[in-house]
Amino acid sequence: MHISNNAGREVITVIRPLRCITCCFPCYLQELEVQVPPGTTVGYIVQKWDPLLPKFTIQNESKEDVLMIIGPYLTFSCLGDVDFEV
Structure with missing residues (x-):
């Protein structure tokens, strides 16, 4: 994903390889790389x-843990927001 500013200049790049979305395959869990500036x-x-x-x-950038995000058991809601704790 490429994120640009109002002038159309790319300022952030998010790289997300194709991964499985189920927890049954723990070797293919989601991972994103964030680049600012791109590269x-x-x-x-x-x-x-x-x-x-x-x-x-x-x-x-050194792959050292900084923060943990934990979501609720149900990650969908028809009635309001779903909160994730940081």
């Missing part, structure tokens, strides 16, 4: 395996 990696978002909850780790 310079500033961090990663990595899904951690959990049988019940969506869990993600924010990592710096």
Whole structure:
């Protein structure tokens, strides 16, 4: 994904390889690479395996854990927002 500013200049690139969306295959969990400016990696978002909850780790450019994101058991809602705790 390429994110541009109002002048049309690309300022952020997000790279997400094709991965499986089910927790049954923990070797293919989601992973994003964030580049700012494009070509310079500033961090990663990595899904951690959990049988019940969506869990993600924010990592710096050296792949060191910085933050943890934990979502609810049900990640959809017809009545309002779904909150993820950081």
